[in-house]
Amino acid sequence: MALDEAALETLGLGTMWVRRGAPSGQGVVEDEPALEEPRAAAYETASPAARPAAVQSVEAKPVAREPESQSVSAAPTESAPGDTPVRPVPPETAKTIRIAPAPEPEPLDEPAWDDFEPVPPVGFDPAPASAPAARSADIAALDWEALEARVSNCERCRLCEKRTNTVFGVGDRAGDWMLIGEGPGENEDKQGEPFVGQAGKLLDSMLRALSLARGENVYIANVVKCRPPGNRNPEPDEVAQCEPYLQRQVALVKPKLIIALGRVAAQNLLKTDASISSLRGRVHRYEDVPVIVTYHPAYLLRSLPDKAKAWVDLCLAYDTYRQAIPNDKARS
Structure with missing residues (x-):
């Protein structure tokens, strides 16, 4: 990575890359590993004077960063027929939200099974008693x-x-x-x-x-x-x-x-x-x-x-x- 790019990254102004077919505001990747290797190889093989140009030749066109206020839940764009859907990458600032389990329902105050026993008629005297x-x-x-x-x-x-x-x-x-x-x-x-x-x-x-x-x-x-x-x-x-x-x-x-x-x-x-x-x-x-x-x-x-x-x-x-x-x- 060139020194000017390192300074931009330090200031949070580095180049952002977006996969084709990803929804707007999602899938933003910084320094994608797939592009890092050819860029590094071009940088090493080029002469010192031509290194910035060689790096730029393998870099994709940068895309402006989406405003932070844009809703993340915007409708995704349709991908091309031959593209494989890629799962959006959550932003680094996203926080994991733990949802507390719903409380168990209170047990019903149901009568005991023997409450449905037939009640003896009035005046009935059981034999054992x-x-x-x-x-x-x-x-x-x-x-x-x-x-x-x-x-x-x-x-x-x-x-x-x-x-x-x-x-x-x-x-x-x-x-x-x-x-x-x-x-x-x-x-x-x-x-x-x-x-x-x-x-x-x-x-x-x-x-x-x-x-x-x-x-x-x-x-x-x-x-x-x-x-x-x-x-x-x-x-x-x-x-x-x-x-x-x-x-x-x-x-x-x-x-x-x-x-x-x-x-x-x-x-x-x-x-x-x-x-x-x-x-x-x-x-x-x-x-x-x-x-x-x-x-x-x-x-x-x-x-x-x-x-x-x-x-x-x-x-x-x-x-x-x-x-x-x-x-x-x-x-x-």
């Missing part, structure tokens, strides 16, 4: 013999799968005192009677301290009638399935007082999760019958110092029973 209530109502009408037969064949919960015997209850079916434990243990499951073994012997001693005896004015039962595996505590659903049996036993015995033996029995009878220490020393109610809470005999065998506390509970039970007798006579 009404079945437990119907069974409970049926149990509430049973006498002693029918109730014991129903318990012996009961399969209402999973405890029936591993039991040896059901433990219905034992004692005076018209007694004033009713003792309720949580559930049968291993010995009770084998013999079919509640509170046998060492815990049963301790319970008999507690009854003698009150001038009572097993089978004499006392009836003994459990919250559940089948042994939980491994002597674990009965689950809430298991207690719920057995509760109608216990309710019917209380209704048939009509006791003047109930003693809840142990935390599990007390919590299930009173429908609470309070600790046994907070339940002791007060008079509660179950099916409108006074309830006294004390420790389970099996627990007292492991914690001898708490026997004194159990004796305090038995004294409270005796005082409550003595107060209940005049009230019952007054009602009659």
